[in-house]
Amino acid sequence: MDMSSFEREGAWRFERRLGAAQVEALRALADERMEARPGARLRGEPQLNALLAREGPVGAVAAILTSSEAWPVRAVMFDKTVNANWVVGWHQDRTIAVRKRLEVNGFGPWSNKDGVLHVAPPFDVLARMVTLRMHMDRVDETNAPLRVLLGSHAWGRVATDRVSTLAAAGRQMACIAEVGDIWAYRTPILHASDRALTPGRRRVLQVDYADFDLPGGLRWQGLAG
Numbered sequence: 001m002d003m004s005s006f007e008r009e010g011a012w013r014f015e016r017r018l019g020a021a022q023v024e025a026l027r028a029l030a031d032e033r034m035e036a037r038p039g040a041r042l043r044g045e046p047q048l049n050a051l052l053a054r055e056g057p058v059g060a061v062a063a064i065l066t067s068s069e070a071w072p073v074r075a076v077m078f079d080k081t082v083n084a085n086w087v088v089g090w091h092q093d094r095t096i097a098v099r100k101r102l103e104v105n106g107f108g109p110w111s112n113k114d115g116v117l118h119v120a121p122p123f124d125v126l127a128r129m130v131t132l133r134m135h136m137d138r139v140d141e142t143n144a145p146l147r148v149l150l151g152s153h154a155w156g157r158v159a160t161d162r163v164s165t166l167a168a169a170g171r172q173m174a175c176i177a178e179v180g181d182i183w184a185y186r187t188p189i190l191h192a193s194d195r196a197l198t199p200g201r202r203r204v205l206q207v208d209y210a211d212f213d214l215p216g217g218l219r220w221q222g223l224a225g
Helices: 003-009 020-034 046-052 055-064 123-127 161-168
Strands: 012-013 039-041 069-078 086-089 108-111 116-119 130-135 146-149 172-174 182-186 192-193 200-211
Touching: 003 012, 003 055, 003 182, 020 046, 020 069, 020 200, 046 055, 046 069, 055 069, 055 130, 055 182, 055 200, 086 161
Parallel strands: none
Antiparallel strands: 012 182, 039 069, 069 200, 086 192, 108 116, 130 182, 130 200, 146 172, 146 192
């Protein structure tokens, strides 16, 4: 890959990184955990360990983009279907999952998402992270690809009332994918997703990686149960 391009644009496609057996295992997990919901936060899933570990195909990609010390700190599974064909407007991911609330300068506000404690950290924390999306289904222009605004990861925290204007004027890219592809992006990049024009399945496992500890005694939630 071209690391300088990734740092400049904020996104990169790693083609066919997952084998057929790995994809089928993820599909089985999706069918078990989603239960007709559009998304589910994952913890305590031992079947993901080998896939996401440093020696696995996903962990190896994270190591390329950060360092060999990278580990998964949050995982969410998504599935767009005929009955759950939602829209996500342009936004930045602004929170991280942590184990315990501690008052640390620059961290806040706090929230609870599906029983998991989240906090908005200083921007430099998000800027050091990467997000990887593993595709279990083919995604073309009609199947609600993730759209990213190239270079926007370097803009700092973008005010909500400026997002739409910046997206309209910026360089947008649709993250087209084949089964087994991994799309990587810098966690704070501006991104969005439209409704699928031809609704089917669009199963994705999205995992955030970090290679550093948090300050002030805060600890990443991670994927342990």
